[in-house]
Amino acid sequence: MAKQQMSSETRGIGQLLNERRYFEVPAHQRDYAWPIGAVEQYLDDVTNAMDDPNSDYFLGLLVLVGTEDTHSSRYEILDGQQRLATTTMIYSAIRQWLRDNGLDSEAAKIQNDFIGISEIGEEQDEPRIILNVNNRDVFQELIVNPCTDKNIEIKLASEGRYTSTRKLLEAALLCRKYIADLAEKQGDEKKQKSAVLFQLAKYIRDRVQVNCLDVSAPENAYTIFESLNDRGIDLSVLDLLKNHLLREAGNKEAVILSNWTKMTSTIGDRKGDDFLKAFWTSRFGRIQRGRLFKELKNKYSSRAEVAQLSNELAQVADYYGNLEVSDSDLWRQYSETTRVNIEALTLLGAKQTHPILLSAIEKLSATDVEKLTNYLVTVILRYQLIGKGRTGKLEIQSSAIASNIWSGKLKSAHAVWDKLKAILPTDDEFLEDFSRYTETKPARARWILRELEIQKWKNCNPGKSLQSEPVKNPNIVNLEHILPKNPSQDWAGVISSDKEFISDCLNRFGNLCLLDKPNNKKEASGSYSKKSTTYKSSEFILTREVSEKYPHWDRGAVESRQKALASLAVERWPT
Template sequence: MVAAHETILRELLEGAKQYQVPLYQRTYSWSKVQLTRLWEDIRKLADDQIEDPTATHFIGSLVLAPSPNIGPAGVAEYLVVDGQQRLTTLTILLCAIRDHRAKYDGPEHHDRIHMQYLVNPFRAESQRLKLVPTQANRAAYLACVDSTPLAGGADPIGEAYRFFGAQLAAADDPDDPLDIERIENAVLSGLALVSVTAQAGDNVYRIFESLNNTGLRLSQADLLRNYLFMRLPTRGETVYRTLWFPLQQHLVFDDLVLLFWLDLVHRDPRVKQTDVYAAQQARLNRLRSEEEIEAEVRRFSQLGALLRVILHPAEESDPGVRQRLERLRAWGTTTVYPLLLHLLDRRERGTATSEQVASAMRYVESFFVRRLLIGRATANINRILLSIVTEMSPELPVDEAVRAYLSTGRKHYASDASVRAAVRSIPFYLNGRAHQRKLVLQWLEESFGSKEPVKPESLTIEHVLPQTLTPDWRQMLAADLGPDENFVEAYEALVHTIGNLTLTGYNSELGNKSFTVKQMDLKRSGLRLNQEIARQERWGRTEIHARADALAERIVTLWPSPTEQAPEQSDALWGLMNKVLAELPAGSWTTYGDIAALIGTAPLPVGTRLAKHPAPNAHRVLQADGLVAANFRWLDPSRTDDPRELLTAEGVKFDEHGRADQAQRIGTEELAQLAGVTPEDLPERLPRQRPAGDVDHAARFIEQLTALQGPTIATAVHVVLDAWTTMGGTLLYGSAGETSCFLMARSKDHELGNIWPAAIYPSGKFEVVFQHLSARPPFDDITLREELRQRLNQLPDVDIAAAKIALRPGFSLAVLVDADARDALLDHLHWFYDQATAISADRQIQVPSLQ
């Protein structure tokens, strides 16, 4: 006998209660994918509750059983049989809300949230926590609950705490004093759960099994189809033959679900793809006759024909519309599809011309490109795009309506002035997705109108000032610097900017060779982008800035600007700074220059900002040499403690000269990973049979490796690859400009999905992909990732800091030249392979019967 009822988080946590996660449950394993989905749900709910304070959002079930332990009177104890990941995440979120509100809204919020929802005050220590996680997670969880310096470490619990801290910092609008309070209320009173409580003697495992044994379910498209034809008892056969079957012929299976979602988003941009069937059914329930249902199927069929054009732009007859569809399709942002469907539907109904539709799409393309150039490629992009159709003005021509909507509010549609400033300083190469960066450079090249055809698929992005410096390049760049400038900071501020980037088919040949050598190769190129570089006598800061300025003028001409009413968003870079600082793990540090290079400014403004404005973890920002800045002061004038003491308590190591350990430093590229401005690039499976003339990626990898690292390192890597395949692994190769090699332990066809421990880059890095491993069993268990880190740290000259266990750190391929080090690495890789292949998807949580 079980009791099931709907509840909210406040009811679950208030009062003297304790929820114990049994030892047989798996450790906490939510990644940023699940955290982001939950956060987006909460933000949407908080907005909904402004209009309807009773609005709720269902987030699943929680299965509880009475604890077999006998606790003190007055404390209700439960075992969490199912739902522990969800419950743990919500309490971590409450810790983050507590700490954010205590810091920015007043200290009284700390005790209020802490004592009501996180602990049972005045109880014995064994009863103090309202949620008791598994033993493996307990230390990290306690650090969050008790706000110790170790809170927010590199483990999954610390990552969740840092994630929510960063999101709260980004969401806190100084002009809205109630925004965080609304988020707290949404969490406590708006998230609905079904609490299933077993009684003493119930078979809890059978309950658990029934909840999780889902079997093969019908898709949402199947459910909607069945519902529609259930409503067509006499017309069903005809409607299916004339309307539904042709629709299925036009669109593949997944695209049908996409169509039904797009139809809903036209009316309500908040609808999720997971809710398609329920939302469509609720809408269709209002229809009464077969004729009305048939009309809906006919409308779906007509919209399906338009979606077919969006997915296959070559079928569009108008050349202007076709070009814009092809470009937006190549950009790869599916949340623009509701707008595209609306635009094509407007043209179909005669309320917009092809010229207006193409113009509207051009504004959207410009919106994407300009956001990428100023480093805001992903900020709130989905929410913005899904709201265009319902919020843009119906009074204006459709293209002007799209432009006006994108120009209002904080949508980061960059003005000409913002673009001109950003191209000099924003690390273009670290922002957005790799194919989008290449598209911008490709479209710039096309704008020159060269008559010589260039195949885009053969081109890759090249850093002219290379990512690995040689003495020649150091000497050239040093000549541009003043006596007080830091060389490393000046280099980081230039290397990834668009002024230093071009397209070339000679990537492996160019590498980090001198400018004189590169110049000769670029002169032979048919690309106008390269010919301009080849005409320069040298390549330093002056030339990079001059090229950036020239590209900026071309950009503002090619891609139209927002309206004059568009706000300047000068505070955007500080919001990004606060976000990445909130994500910095305990036990790590970064520099003023690293942050400046990421957000597109100089180290001095970063220091000035931190000295005058509150920012998360500001004490973790040090000078490039690892020293605390001589003029460092706490914003709180009453604080006089040495920041090194706090950093030491968090796990940062200092030498006898007071310099922080460089191995624990989070550099610019790793900051980009933390901030999410550089999405994780996954390896692409190459076809077994390549068409004649297609690129041999394996051969290109070896070619690039030998050209950039020399035959000695190339041979050592080849030995490692041979040993990996001998033990049973396979090799996959990336298709980007630098051809990376992935050591695959499982393929994507495996029941648990693909997994790889590392990627090897010809530029010289053996990259350990902890970020990827955190979502792949069995390495979703942090104890295994930690063992891998410690094993690798046994290699000479390898020192991967604990704080980087959520990132993609690496070490030099030169380590592999030493035979003993290479053999040790192979032992560790063999251990990884055994761990990755020894488990099965049939792993089940063993829940004992409580009879």
């Protein structure tokens, strides 16, 4: 009789951990990637659902490659490692709280039932879950094995900012804090505190439900994934592509797995589908997400093409992962101006231009990349941020430009600029847009004001190089609301005569200025006459002008100053 290729059942995720005993994440799978927000949401959802004893919480589909001997072999996790690993961390946090509070026998039950199995003759418990090569050692040491919070904190302090190990450790600490807080809310009695944790452990075991799809071999899962995707089930393009690469790999499997691990590690917690879309767009033009896998599959179908694609993805992932990291190795080979522009693009929000940058890095000279980033800053600021232009229109234009850079039709930054200008608002339109502009994000407001200050300084000092330290060093620049967020009684007169003054004008750009000295809360909320005295001694020309040009601060002053700033903006970011 033919072996069944797949079977499905629904059960509690804790039951699955307990009954199946051993699981393993394939070497080529992504690292642990859940941010602490996702972990906290999972905990909140489960504890809220637990309040209703008759309520189940459904956690979704898990896909495992089956094994005939559950006592000696591990199930391969094709889909579900984030949920299984995070659930294990919750059980680990419960176990640690019980140990810390003298309930060792109950902690041992949690350990053996859900986390690690104590095998005869072994010093360490055999973990129920083994993660991939990047995460498995720290998972064994600090989640499977008992340890103090301090041990995790020490390890966390040594980790890089964007590593998957950092995410793992942050998730583990969050689980421990959440469990401790949950216990403390139950009162002063240890019995009450432990009871809620026993309840949670059982609820996760029995009522946090997963649908477990068992397949006899990975290739069967690949077929199932693609079939589900064809039927409108929204599956990750990254997972579908991985299935395609491995199915067609042949004797290139080791190389493809190595490249895949490198790629997923490099893009980190960024969305894999976003990366794949940017990769395709940078070379072949705009594509809808729903068509992305099919086009990739058709474009790279043979064994040689699949191997080529895995090499290209690994390389481009290195670029993509650093597009918004101005001090990375990628950008150190470019000029300081380029790095400053990359920092600005990140601050302004320029994801639609990522395909252009991916193509330019490989096809244009460093000098042209510098010019190009200058142009992109202007486009994002004039069209998207200030002009509120349609994102779709910018994406269409960026996609066409990126593919034309890749094909060699656009060979210089100047040629790219000729295409970008087609969507830019005119100077009159930009002037009008800026005159109405409001900004609620301090970092973005500081950057724009510094750029306008530079333009003002150049206008006042033609032919000279910029020397003013507050303008050059953003770390000593403070953002000031001239009409303060929390105005003192000194503002009562102007506010009573213009009831909508605060709501309409607080975040208008004309109401913002820069200070080169820190301001205490009392000064920041004080009268305009006192603030104006401070502005007079500022090193910023535009801030000094506030006190020089406006004896009173009201709606008319805000609008007048904003129009003046708008004129500077046209000069600073010309077409």
